[in-house]
Amino acid sequence: MSVALFEAPDERSTLKITAPFSSYGVAHVAPAMPLEEAIRTV
Numbered sequence: 001m002s003v004a005l006f007e008a009p010d011e012r013s014t015l016k017i018t019a020p021f022s023s024y025g026v027a028h029v030a031p032a033m034p035l036e037e038a039i040r041t042v
Contacts, residue, residue, distance in 0.1 A: 005032075 004021075008014040014029060033041075 004017070006017050008017060018029065
């Protein structure tokens with residue numbers, strides 16, 4: 001299993017980062033912090 005850490009401002013950016021790895025299987029994207037906390041910080 002491989003793990004990549006990255007920061008992406010939106011879903012489109014996330015897809016640009018994860019798309020090259022799609023041949024290795026289904027990518028699982030997990031936020032670095034809970035959604036509720038992320039919303040409060042914005």
